Amino acid sequence: MIFFIFVQKYYDYIIIGAGASGLMLANALGTDPYFKDKTVLLIDKDAKKTNDRTWCFWEKNEGDFDTIIAKSWSQIDFYSKDYGVNHKIAPYKYKMLRGLDFYNNFLDKIQSYENITFLQDMVTGVVDHNNYVDVTTQSEGFRATRVFNSIFNYKLLHQQTKYPVLQQHFIGWFIKSDKPIFNPENATFMDFSIPQKANTRFMYVLPFSETEGLVEYTLFSAETLDEQEYEDAIKKYIKENLKSIDYEIVEKEKGNIPMTCYNFSAKNSENILHIGVAGGWAKASTGYTFMNTNRKTKELVAFLKKDKPLSSFSHKDRYWYYDLLLLDILYKDNSKGRRIFESLFRGSSPQLIFKFLDEETNIREDLKIISSCPKSFFIKALFNRLF
């Protein structure tokens, strides 16, 4: 008689998804000597060989990604209908990273760690059996003590009504113009001078040189648009605001980031933690995720050393409530965004706004930020939440 013994491959940790959060976590585990005896499997359905996004974030002085930064700006512009301001943002810089440079750099590093294996395969199932977790892919099955999952599913957000769900949705064109049309020193953080059409709509412009830049049409709203509408708006902006009709579209990017205070951690268990956008690491009020993921990864690595259940990793703080009020306002009346962001930039310095969005302010600074916004909107939203 012949017996087949099926031995499932075992890892201490499995990371699902080699995007921003998966790669940052794998790299953090690979560089920390504490984890040198832990085996790690990183799985992604893609080879991560395309430049599918551009990441921007603000940061004080030098940072973890400086060797792969493509461009940084020391000044930002903010525009609204009858208002415009240019700010020097020192000690911050607004930094830009090309997705492909990040994937190449991090995958190279990860391949040099002996205890980490990268596998290209599609994950089809993840089940926590209390003492271990089974992860199934299209071609194999694996078992792990702990699993970090970055697969995000919008459906979960729409299956509940407790928390409003907005989307930060955008299309951007990387253009090259015949004549100088950009000021490469200034990034346009938000340009609300464009028609709002009862939404929160703005243009985001990242100039790389006098003739090259990214022009992105962005909305914070519940519904996405037809692709043509984003493209028409970009074309109009380049013609009317940048005064150009002779340019080449070199590349395009398209994105959609959830803006919600939904309780993502409810899906975590003792041995499974959702990370990245899937773990609620996208800042609900802005969609900025990259630097938050860097911070959360550091917190997570310290947390893993305590060997506590993964379900106790996440917690709510006062910033969660601030974000919730803003989303309640924009969900109820999406046209209020322009007024809120304009008041914010009129009443506070970008340095204080960045500090607040990084959730590093003290209560006195919070009050300064909040009082610069239209108070009646927030009082009404607070009242509606409480009662």
Ligand SMILES: Cc1cc2nc3c(=O)[nH]c(=O)nc-3n(C[C@H](O)[C@H](O)[C@H](O)COP(=O)(O)OP(=O)(O)OC[C@H]3O[C@@H](n4cnc5c(N)ncnc54)[C@H](O)[C@@H]3O)c2cc1C
């Ligand atoms: C175009 C774009 C631009 C953005 N720009 C910014 C920005 O400027 N600043 C900022 O802070 N944030 C930005 N974001 C938001 C956020 O930083 C990114 O979405 C970021 O990539 C989120 O990281 P993540 O790890 O959660 O998800 P991802 O990076 O999307 O990684 C998830 C990974 O899971 C893999 N995967 C999915 N399903 C499976 C499966 N079944 N099996 C195996 N693998 C699977 C995917 O292939 C992917 O590699 C942007 C997002 C987009 C889409």
